[in-house]
Amino acid sequence: MGDVVVAERSLWIEVQWVSPLMTFVFWVAAVTWGLLTSPSYRYLDTYNPTISEATSHPHQHSTISYVMACVASAIFWLVVVLAVEFGLHRTGANRREFYVRLVNLSLGCLEAVLLTIAAANLIKFNVGALRPNFAAVCAPVLSADNKTYTCTTPRSTYEASMISFPSGHTATTAATALYTTIYLLWTLYCRDPPANATPRAMAWCRQALFFPALLPLGLAMAVAVSRVTDWQHHTIDITMGTLLGYLAACLSAFRVLAMGRAAECAQTFTTLR
Numbered sequence: 001m002g003d004v005v006v007a008e009r010s011l012w013i014e015v016q017w018v019s020p021l022m023t024f025v026f027w028v029a030a031v032t033w034g035l036l037t038s039p040s041y042r043y044l045d046t047y048n049p050t051i052s053e054a055t056s057h058p059h060q061h062s063t064i065s066y067v068m069a070c071v072a073s074a075i076f077w078l079v080v081v082l083a084v085e086f087g088l089h090r091t092g093a094n095r096r097e098f099y100v101r102l103v104n105l106s107l108g109c110l111e112a113v114l115l116t117i118a119a120a121n122l123i124k125f126n127v128g129a130l131r132p133n134f135a136a137v138c139a140p141v142l143s144a145d146n147k148t149y150t151c152t153t154p155r156s157t158y159e160a161s162m163i164s165f166p167s168g169h170t171a172t173t174a175a176t177a178l179y180t181t182i183y184l185l186w187t188l189y190c191r192d193p194p195a196n197a198t199p200r201a202m203a204w205c206r207q208a209l210f211f212p213a214l215l216p217l218g219l220a221m222a223v224a225v226s227r228v229t230d231w232q233h234h235t236i237d238i239t240m241g242t243l244l245g246y247l248a249a250c251l252s253a254f255r256v257l258a259m260g261r262a263a264e265c266a267q268t269f270t271t272l273r
Contacts, residue, residue, distance in 0.1 A: 016104045016259055020111040023118075030118035033125075039162040040128030047130060049140045049149055057231040059136035062169075064226055069169050070113075073176035076216065077109050080180055084187055088194060108256035109179045116175040116248040120168050120241065129165035133231040137161040167233045167241035170224040174245025177220035182253040184213040220245075 047055070064072075085102050131137070138158040140149035151158045188209055193202045224238040233241075 011100070014100045014104075016107060016256065019255060020107045020114075023111045023114050027114040027118040030121045034121045037125055039125050039159055041162075043128050043130050044162060047134075047149075048147075049135050049138075049142065052130075052135065054234065055130045055132055055134040057132040057136070059133040060230055062226075062230050062232055064169065064223055066169055066172075069173055069223060073113070073173055076219075077106070077176055077180055080216075081105055081109075081183065084184070088187070088191070104256055104259075105183060108252045109176060109183075111255075112175045112179045112245075112248045112252035113172055115252065116171045116245050117168065119244055119248070120166050120171045123166055123240075123244075124163040124168070127165050128162050129234075129237070131161040131164040131232055132234060134158070134161045164233055165237045165240060166244055167224065167227050167237040169227050170220070170233070170238040170241030171245040173220040173223045174242045175249045176245075177216035178246050178249035179253055180216040181213055182249065182257075184216075185210075186253075186257060188213060 049056070081102065085098065085105075089098055137153060138151040138161065139153050140151055142149045188206055197205070220242075224242060227233040227238055228235060
């Protein structure tokens with residue numbers, strides 16, 4: 001029998017950067033297209049302010065701005081993953097492997113969010129659905145026969161109220177929330193427990209920590225509800241936004257965790273010399 005040799009893979013292979021990079025390019029293209037185009041006018045052209053009760057709600061500022069939602073999502077994810085990974089990090093363990101896992105997990109979360117934003121942006125501008133507060137934003141002036149109208153606000157102002165479906169706030173926070181919850185449940189039920197944790201302690205932890213692991217989903221739902229109560233979105237908008245975010249989170253989490261599992265299996269391969 002010879003010495004056991006464990007081949008160390010290249011960092012370019014260990015870090016899962018190709019898929020996030022492709023998603024980033026897709027996100028740039030989708031956002032750029034949205035900035036250079038106008039929403040579809042199909043809903044606007046069939047809009048009658050005298051009967052459209054669903055779009056006649058008052059205009060008010062968002063409780064949570066989109067920038068705030070994105071920043072809060074990023075901070076929440078980083079706090080969770082850093083706390084968990086440093087909490088599980090064993091003294092003397094492979095630091096390279098530790099940081100590669102940290103980067104891959106975070107790239108997966110970023111990819112889920114970028115994929116969600118890009119998809120939501122493409123749908124928003126192609127559908128052109130009117131927000132619940134469209135009448136207040138448009139401030140229409142009706143013709144004498146009440147059949148046509150003209151918005152009295154600048155075009156950029158009322159067009160911003162023509163991208164209701166789906167909800168970007170909801171989609172972004174839902175993607176981050178479900179990805180974080182999947183990560184927490186994977187850590188809780190699938191990963192090796194800390195060396196100093198007894199089987200009995202882990203059994204209790206796996207029961208007691210299930211509900212707290214769902215907290216991100218509750219926070220994302222609160223954001224979704226605020227979009228309805230702020231008259232920014234209809235219920236169908238936040239429903240579709242949630243589904244988009246959940247789908248992107250599931251796909252990204254599957255890729256990251258499956259490739260991470262494959263990498264762990266590859267590290268067990270040895271050659272004899």
